[in-house]
Amino acid sequence: MAKNNHNELARFEHCVLPHLDAAFNLARWLVGNDHDAQDLAQESCMRALKYFAGFHGSDARAWLLTIVRNTTFTWLRQHRMQELTMTIEDDYFDAAAASSEIVGLSPSNPETQLSQQADADQLRQAIEQLPVEFREVMVLRELEDLPYKQIAAITGVPVGTVMSRLARARKRLQQILTSGATAPENTAHGL
Amino acid sequence: MDCNELNVTLNAYVDGELDALTTARIESHLQSCASCQRRLREQMDVRAAIKTATPYFKAPANLRNRIHAELHKEAKTRWLDYLNTWRWPSMGAALSSVVLFGASLVLVLSMPSADELVAREVVSGHVRSLMAEHLTDIRSTDQHTVKPWFIGQLDFSPPVHDLATQGFALAGGRLDYVNNRQVAALVYHYRKHVINLFIWPAGKETTSNPNEREWQGYAAYEWTQAGMQFWAVSDINTTDLRQFARLLRFSAIAPPPQ
Ligand SMILES: [Zn+2]
Numbered sequence: 001m002a003k004n005n006h007n008e009l010a011r012f013e014h015c016v017l018p019h020l021d022a023a024f025n026l027a028r029w030l031v032g033n034d035h036d037a038q039d040l041a042q043e044s045c046m047r048a049l050k051y052f053a054g055f056h057g058s059d060a061r062a063w064l065l066t067i068v069r070n071t072t073f074t075w076l077r078q079h080r081m082q083e084l085t086m087t088i089e090d091d092y093f094d095a096a097a098a099s100s101e102i103v104g105l106s107p108s109n110p111e112t113q114l115s116q117q118a119d120a121d122q123l124r125q126a127i128e129q130l131p132v133e134f135r136e137v138m139v140l141r142e143l144e145d146l147p148y149k150q151i152a153a154i155t156g157v158p159v160g161t162v163m164s165r166l167a168r169a170r171k172r173l174q175q176i177l178t179s180g181a182t183a184p185e186n187t188a189h190g191l
Numbered sequence: 192m193d194c195n196e197l198n199v200t201l202n203a204y205v206d207g208e209l210d211a212l213t214t215a216r217i218e219s220h221l222q223s224c225a226s227c228q229r230r231l232r233e234q235m236d237v238r239a240a241i242k243t244a245t246p247y248f249k250a251p252a253n254l255r256n257r258i259h260a261e262l263h264k265e266a267k268t269r270w271l272d273y274l275n276t277w278r279w280p281s282m283g284a285a286l287s288s289v290v291l292f293g294a295s296l297v298l299v300l301s302m303p304s305a306d307e308l309v310a311r312e313v314v315s316g317h318v319r320s321l322m323a324e325h326l327t328d329i330r331s332t333d334q335h336t337v338k339p340w341f342i343g344q345l346d347f348s349p350p351v352h353d354l355a356t357q358g359f360a361l362a363g364g365r366l367d368y369v370n371n372r373q374v375a376a377l378v379y380h381y382r383k384h385v386i387n388l389f390i391w392p393a394g395k396e397t398t399s400n401p402n403e404r405e406w407q408g409y410a411a412y413e414w415t416q417a418g419m420q421f422w423a424v425s426d427i428n429t430t431d432l433r434q435f436a437r438l439l440r441f442s443a444i445a446p447p448p449q
Contacts, residue, residue: 024250123244174237
């Protein structure tokens with residue numbers, strides 16, 4: 001066992017550590033602050049090192065992200081249970097759709113183009129307020145540019161679920177862009 | 192393919208998740224349907240807005256240091272274990288296997304295949320264009336100047352789209368020679384980097400899903416669309432190159448209002 005040990009460290013440094021940015025970025029988007037994200041990224045790396053001998057795949061980034069994802073969700077379950085239990089998808093999106101419809105009552109021009117100066121802060125806030133299951137697929141897709149299949153493997157849900165979560169999240173963000181609506185008040189406390 | 196079916200698959204289409212046949216069906220519907228073109232445009236706009244609104248949080252330096260410190264601690268422990276367990280001669284072998292590991296990576300990346308040869312050619316073309324400082328024959332940021340320049344120089348007319356507003360600024364074009372034929376090479380600037388886009392008429396397949404390759408530190412991204420073969424080559428990261436290719440594919444179908 002000792003024979004491969006330091007060899008393995010070199011290999012770890014070579015194939016896993018280059019993805020530290022990706023690890024931190026995912027944790028940062030899931031927990032919303034630098035401090036916890038750093039702890040979680042470090043914990044994930046140490047966990048990855050522990051299991052590294054058993055990793056024989058070719059995609060170290062996806063492998064590390066899976067560990068980050070699981071470590072972070074375990075942490076969320078311990079520290080912010082309400083965040084996970086309150087995000088009942090349909091409730092959130094139905095409420096969101098309803099609030100946009102109300103805004104949409106004032107007859108708007110159907111030709112309305114998305115404003116080029118769409119308020120980036122507002123949009124970022126809206127992404128931060130998406131239920132965590134939606135946020136993670138958005139981050140993996142938009143920032144890591146991963147294919148659906150890998151996102152499904154990392155998040156442990158079927159490809160169809162990845163696709164529908166992405167579509168619904170984007171639709172929601174599009175509504176916010178076009179109508180200027182914000183996240184629904186009645187679910188904000190749970191996010 | 193009708194508008195409803197397109198609506199359902201639009202997300203997967205823009206994400207490049209569909210097979211070549213479905214992609215072709217979508218693109219042929221898009222050619223003739225103004226309202227679906229508008230929907231695609233909106234989809235692209237919302238994505239661009241999301242991209243700008245979602246910062247990529249890079250790992251702070253102190254996190255990197257913390258992890259390196261942990262690794263060194265671990266290395267020291269393991270090294271001592273190792274010295275206690277193994278005799279000196281095996282050390283050389285252990286060190287050389289680290290070197291071998293690096294070498295095997297290079298081998299994997301340069302595994303040859305049919306397209307691989309073309310990939311190498313376009314990468315050489317890219318490198319050549321930078322080294323010989325022969326980047327452009329026609330130097331212009333205006334697509335309406337660059338496109339007509341190729342008329343008379345080539346037996347086909349390459350599509351030319353400036354993507355300056357999305358960060359990829361057209362810088363000009365030149366003639367190049369790839370895959371045993373004269374091809375169009377368009378030059379784009381992205382941040383401080385150069386992207387070469389090689390274009391020539393496609394063979395049998397008129398539309399296909401993109402392929403990407405890495406060779407000698409360059410990323411190459413290949414696709415066919417509307418009967419043309421495209422190869423984008425650069426030293427930028429594959430994510431940015433993929434984005435560049437995606438934007439080009441979409442401007443060919445639903446050009447942004449000028
Ligand atoms: Zn249509």
